[in-house]
Amino acid sequence: xxxxxxxxxxxxxxxxxxxxxAKEVEIELNVQGVIKLASNENPLGPSPKAQELIxxxxxxxxxxxxQTSIELREALSGKLGVDKDCIIIGNGSDEIMQxxxxxxxxxxxDSLISENTFSTYEFCTRLFDGNPVFIPQKDFKYDLDxxxxxxxxxxxxxxxxxxxxxxxxxFSQKELEAFLAKIPKNVIVVIDEAYGEYVETEDFPKSVDxxxxxxxxxxxxxxxxxxxxxxxxxxxxxxxxxxxxxxxLTKLPFNVNRLALAGAIAGLEDKEFVEKxxxxxxxxxxxxxxxxxxxxxxxxxTEANFIFVDVNRNTDKVxxxxxxxxxxxxxxxxxxxxxAIRVTxxxxxxxxxxxxxxxxxxxx
Amino acid sequence: xxxxxxxxxxxxxxxxxxxxxAKEVEIELNVQGVIKLASNENPLGPSPKAQELIxxxxxxxxxxxxQTSIELREALSGKLGVDKDCIIIGNGSDEIMQxxxxxxxxxxxDSLISENTFSTYEFCTRLFDGNPVFIPQKDFKYDLDxxxxxxxxxxxxxxxxxxxxxxxxxFSQKELEAFLAKIPKNVIVVIDEAYGEYVETEDFPKSVDxxxxxxxxxxxxxxxxxxxxxxxxxxxxxxxxxxxxxxxLTKLPFNVNRLALAGAIAGLEDKEFVEKxxxxxxxxxxxxxxxxxxxxxxxxxTEANFIFVDVNRNTDKVxxxxxxxxxxxxxxxxxxxxxAIRVTxxxxxxxxxxxxxxxxxxxx
Numbered sequence: 001x002x003x004x005x006x007x008x009x010x011x012x013x014x015x016x017x018x019x020x021x022a023k024e025v026e027i028e029l030n031v032q033g034v035i036k037l038a039s040n041e042n043p044l045g046p047s048p049k050a051q052e053l054i055x056x057x058x059x060x061x062x063x064x065x066x067q068t069s070i071e072l073r074e075a076l077s078g079k080l081g082v083d084k085d086c087i088i089i090g091n092g093s094d095e096i097m098q099x100x101x102x103x104x105x106x107x108x109x110d111s112l113i114s115e116n117t118f119s120t121y122e123f124c125t126r127l128f129d130g131n132p133v134f135i136p137q138k139d140f141k142y143d144l145d146x147x148x149x150x151x152x153x154x155x156x157x158x159x160x161x162x163x164x165x166x167x168x169x170x171f172s173q174k175e176l177e178a179f180l181a182k183i184p185k186n187v188i189v190v191i192d193e194a195y196g197e198y199v200e201t202e203d204f205p206k207s208v209d210x211x212x213x214x215x216x217x218x219x220x221x222x223x224x225x226x227x228x229x230x231x232x233x234x235x236x237x238x239x240x241x242x243x244x245x246x247x248x249l250t251k252l253p254f255n256v257n258r259l260a261l262a263g264a265i266a267g268l269e270d271k272e273f274v275e276k277x278x279x280x281x282x283x284x285x286x287x288x289x290x291x292x293x294x295x296x297x298x299x300x301x302t303e304a305n306f307i308f309v310d311v312n313r314n315t316d317k318v319x320x321x322x323x324x325x326x327x328x329x330x331x332x333x334x335x336x337x338x339x340a341i342r343v344t345x346x347x348x349x350x351x352x353x354x355x356x357x358x359x360x361x362x363x364x
Numbered sequence: 365x366x367x368x369x370x371x372x373x374x375x376x377x378x379x380x381x382x383x384x385x386a387k388e389v390e391i392e393l394n395v396q397g398v399i400k401l402a403s404n405e406n407p408l409g410p411s412p413k414a415q416e417l418i419x420x421x422x423x424x425x426x427x428x429x430x431q432t433s434i435e436l437r438e439a440l441s442g443k444l445g446v447d448k449d450c451i452i453i454g455n456g457s458d459e460i461m462q463x464x465x466x467x468x469x470x471x472x473x474d475s476l477i478s479e480n481t482f483s484t485y486e487f488c489t490r491l492f493d494g495n496p497v498f499i500p501q502k503d504f505k506y507d508l509d510x511x512x513x514x515x516x517x518x519x520x521x522x523x524x525x526x527x528x529x530x531x532x533x534x535f536s537q538k539e540l541e542a543f544l545a546k547i548p549k550n551v552i553v554v555i556d557e558a559y560g561e562y563v564e565t566e567d568f569p570k571s572v573d574x575x576x577x578x579x580x581x582x583x584x585x586x587x588x589x590x591x592x593x594x595x596x597x598x599x600x601x602x603x604x605x606x607x608x609x610x611x612x613l614t615k616l617p618f619n620v621n622r623l624a625l626a627g628a629i630a631g632l633e634d635k636e637f638v639e640k641x642x643x644x645x646x647x648x649x650x651x652x653x654x655x656x657x658x659x660x661x662x663x664x665x666t667e668a669n670f671i672f673v674d675v676n677r678n679t680d681k682v683x684x685x686x687x688x689x690x691x692x693x694x695x696x697x698x699x700x701x702x703x704a705i706r707v708t709x710x711x712x713x714x715x716x717x718x719x720x721x722x723x724x725x726x727x728x
Contacts, residue, residue, distance in 0.1 A: 002580060002606045005520070005550045007470045007492075010610060016617040021430060039428050046425045054425075054623075058418060061410045061595035061627065064403050064588070067382050091455055091597075094616050102491060106371045107471060120616070127466060127614060128371075156369070186369045216366060224428070231425035231622035233455075242366045246374060250491060252458050252484070253380040258595035259418075259623050263425070 009129045016119065017334040020323070031326045037344040037354055038330040040165075040195070040306045042228035044280065044347070046263065047273040050229060053266035054259045065261060067253045072265050076236060079268065080208055085241045088248060089264075091255045093194060093220040093235025097124045100157065100218055102250040103243075104188050105130040109156040114142050116167065116336045118192065121159035130157070140167040140300050140308065144179040151184065158189045162207075163199060166335050166342040168302030172203040180215055188243070189217045194235075195304035197226040197274065198281055204303070211238050218243060223260075225305065226277050227267040232260035281305045284345035291355045295364045306344045308332070311362060315341055318361060325357035373493045380483060381698040384687070395690045401708040401718055402694040404529075404559070404670045406592035408644065408711070410627065411637040414593060417630035418623045429625060431617045436629050440600060443632065444572055449605045452612060453628075455619045457558060457584040457599025461488045464521065464582055466614040467607075468552050469494040473520040478506050480531065480700045482556065485523035494521070504531040504664050504672065508543040515548065522553045526571075527563060530699050530706040532666025536567040544579055552607070553581045558599075559668035561590040561638065562645055568667070575602050582607060587624075589669065590641050591631040596624035645669045648709035655719045659728045670708045672696070675726060679703055682725060689721035 019038040026034045069089035077084040090096040101124035105111055110133050111125040125132045131154070135146040142164060163170040176191075183189065191207050207219045222235035234256060237247065267273070288307055292299050298310040311318050318341060319331035330342040343354055358364070383402040390398045433453035441448040454460040465488035469475060474497050475489040489496045495518070499510040506528060527534040540555075547553065555571050571583045586599035598620060601611065631637070652671055656663050662674040675682050682705060683695035694706040707718055722728070 002552070002604075002610065005552060005580070006467055006610050010467060010613055013613050015613060016431070019428070021427075036427070041428065042426045044426070045423060051422055051425075054422060055419065058415055059409060061415075061418075062406050062408070062592035063385075063400070064383070064405065064594045065597070066385065067380070091621075092616070092618060094618075098616060103370055103374055107493075123616075129471075188366070188369060216369070228426035230428045230618075233429070233618060233621040240366075246366065246370050249374055249377050249379060252456070252462060252487075253382060254456060254458075254594075254597060257455075257597045257621055257624060260621060 009126055012126050013123060014119070016123070019330060020328055022328065025323050025328055029323055031324065034326045034328060035346065035350050035353060036328045037346050037350060038328045039230070040225060040304070040344045041230050042226060042277055043350060044228060044273070044277055046228040047267040047270040049270035049273065050227065050263035050267035053262045057258060057262045061258050065254050065256055065258045069256055069261060072261050075265055075268055080238060082208060082211060082238055083241065086211060086238055086244055088237045088244050089256050090235050090237065092224065092233045093192065093222040093237065094120050095255060096218070096220055096235060096237040096247065097121065097190065098127065099247045099250050100188065100190050101125060101128045101130065103246045105156050110152065110154040111157040111159065112147050112150055112155060113159050114161065114164070117161045118165045119334065125157070137167070141169040142171050144171060144175050148179060148182045151187070155187055158187060159192070160189060161192045162205065163195050163303035165194065165304070166306065166330070166332055167300050167308045168304045168306060169300055170199060170201060170204055170303040173205045174203065176205040176207070180210060180217070185216070187216060190220065191217055192220045194220065194222045194225055196221060198278065198305045199303045200282060201303055208238055211240060214240055216243070223264045223267060226274055227264070229260065229263045229267060232263050233257070234260035234264045280347065281345045284348070284351050287351055288345060295358065295362070306342050308340055308342055310340050312339055315339055321361040322357050325360055327354055327357040373490055376490050377487060378483070380487070383694060384692055386692065389687050389692055393687055395688065398690045398692060399710065399714050399717060400692045401710050401714060402692045403594070404589060404668070404708045405594050406590060406641055407714060408592060408637070408641055410592040411631040411634040413634035413637065414591065414627035414631035417626045421622060421626045425622050428618050429620055429622045433620055433625060436625050439629055439632055444602065446572060446575060446602055447605065450575060450602055450608055452601045452608050453620050454599050454601065456588065456597045457556065457586040457601065458484050459619060460582070460584055460599060460601040460611065461485065461554065462491065463611045463614050464552065464554050465489060465492045465494065467610045469520050474516065474518040475521040475523065476511050476514055476519060477523050478525065478528070481525045482529045483698065489521070501531070505533040506535050508535060508539055512543060512546045515551070519551055522551060523556070524553060525556045526569065527559050527667035529558065529668070530670065530694065530696055531664050531672045532668045532670060533664055534563060534565060534568055534667040537569045538567065540569040540571070544574060544581070549580070551580060554584065555581055556584045558584065558586045559589055560585060562642065562669045563667045564646065565667055572602055575604060578604055580607070587628045587631060590638055591628070593624065593627045593631060596627050597621070598624035598628045644711065645709045648712070648715050651715055652709060652719070659722065659726070670706050672704060672706055674704050676703055679705055685725040686721050689724055691718055691721040
């Protein structure tokens with residue numbers, strides 16, 4: 001047994017609860033044609049332009065990747081209007097969350113985290129022996145005043161998920177501005193915008209502007225969602241040069257693989273695919289809202305490609321019953337919601353299958 | 365400035381010194397047909413079988429990878445004769461080094477590291493606020509007695525690189541056995557065998573047997589070297605189930621990308637490619653030994669796909685001069701050798717270009 005040898009902090013880490021793959025469910029439950037609406041992936045597949053460039057560069061994967069990811073940083077720099085040295089590329093944006101904790105969070109310092117949000121903020125905090133301080137949500141939304149009220153001298157990191165996973169709600173430019181105005185200078189604010197490209201509301205924060213103003217913020221984006229590259233692991237962070245310099249110091253040299261870089265570089269230019277994905281989600285949301293209304297189910301209006309639905313009964317049971325109907329959804333018990341599910345907005349066909357399965361399982 | 369906000373440990377981390385890419389050198393120095401013999405990549409390219417399966421699975425990269433990498437672990441389990449739960453897959457084996465430090469190294473505990481070896485052991489130690497204790501080498505070889513003599517109650521991790529990067533020397537089964545017999549029960553030994561598949565000496569340790577015996581060892585292997593997949597980032601660790609369980613707790617859920625998994629699964633079965641690569645290195649070593657003898661240059665007999673050469677003059681200057689001749693080698697100043705270089709054994713043609721360039725640069 002090695003139990004006595006491990007770092008004591010490790011015992012506080014909760015294992016990540018993964019989604020099930022369609023193939024696993026087909027085999028385990030002997031169901032055909034299973035669809036997965038559990039992990040907010042893009043059902044249109046990977047961007048076709050991304051696939052093309054990946055194929056072209058496949059022959060070079062015997063060579064280590066460029067550890068500075070300069071080609072992608074330059075492409076992003078043009079797109080975002082920030083210097084290339086204000087960008088860092090990660091093996092998924094979750095890797096950059098870990099770098100942020102490694103860089104800024106000393107043992108015993110506080111990290112402010114919302115309740116009912118993405119679990120990796122707590123993971124990264126515990127990994128570096130930080131102290132997670134949880135702030136309850138208000139009406140399924142981040143309570144930024146609540147965050148401000150918990151700020152002490154021990155506070156080092158603040159984690160904001162916008163739009164929030166799993167409720168789909170977003171705070172506005174004004175709310176973020178007001179919040180940032182209250183923050184001590186030594187505090188670093190991570191703003192995770194994994195679903196940012198799907199946002200439709202017009203008062204969504206222009207968070208990159210805060211980077212340009214020299215604020216202590218790290219904005220995170222990903223190629224896993226609208227670009228359809230979740231399986232390749234690539235995301236990025238935007239922050240002032242000072243911050244990026246330190247984040248780079250804490251990363252393993254060859255963190256991002258060559259084919260992910262190729263996919264991201266080409267995907268970024270695939271406007272047609274991005275527009276198509278956006279339209280699919282925008283229309284899918286409307287369809288699902290109207291169906292959920294008819295089923296008299298409570299849900300949250302979403303700024304992302306998923307919808308939070310209150311099923312008013314044990315979410316884990318609903319999860320299993322839905323799987324038997326060939327639809328994998330996300331039960332939200334691990335997010336602190338015992339009676340809610342998160343469903344990815346899929347294709348037209350997937351959305352109707354979702355509604356049919358919900359009707360059957362909930363007896364509507 | 366954020367300098368006051370960072371963890372104080374971060375200031376001790378030395379930035380990784382990367383190799384230069386052939387393309388960079390061609391542009392910067394205006395040289396044509398540059399070859400890179402600096403990063404111990406496989407010049408035969410990625411395994412053809414790996415490329416095939418990657419192409420086939422490309423269409424699925426919109427879906428997150430299996431966070432347990434079960435398909436590859438099962439393939440490796442059959443190959444290695446260890447349970448699949450004794451294997452962990454990493455985003456390169458360097459990620460598993462980081463997990464080992466995250467799992468076992470508490471702040472202030474000692475980590476024993478050889479001088480003149482791979483720099484990531486020190487990086488991982490510092491990242492978790494451990495205390496690196498350096499053990500000098502003897503005749504360009506790991507001094508395991510030296511390691512044993514530095515063992516105290518504060519020792520938690522031991523890092524062994526076998527064959528050693530950059531000297532190419534290896535310690536034997538007997539030497540490792542004797543060393544492990546002396547180690548306190550709470551100490552974890554990481555044995556990095558990144559170049560293990562190239563080893564020719566018959567007394568190389570059967571390190572997986574130590575895992576089977578329930579010892580506190582973590583054996584690391586990679587697909588970056590003989591399988592030609594450095595650009596995809598995939599390696600693995602073998603250890604008893606207890607250890608793997610904890611390592612898994614400290615990893616980000618989706619650390620390994622789908623195409624790396626596909627490449628590794630197919631590459632593992634590409635015996636023809638592996639044999640061809642082995643033969644190329646074995647023949648290339650002999651050719652290079654005889655040429656280096658003729659040039660009266662001291663070198664170390666190698667068990668890897670690279671050779672450590674004493675150039676008897678400033679290594680950084682030799683590096684620049686060699687680049688001008690179109691050959692990128694690795695100057696070893698960052699490894700603590702001011703007058704030595706490391707050259708990857710390449711194809712026949714690359715090896716003669718290397719020798720020609722060396723002759724010209726060293727005035728032989």
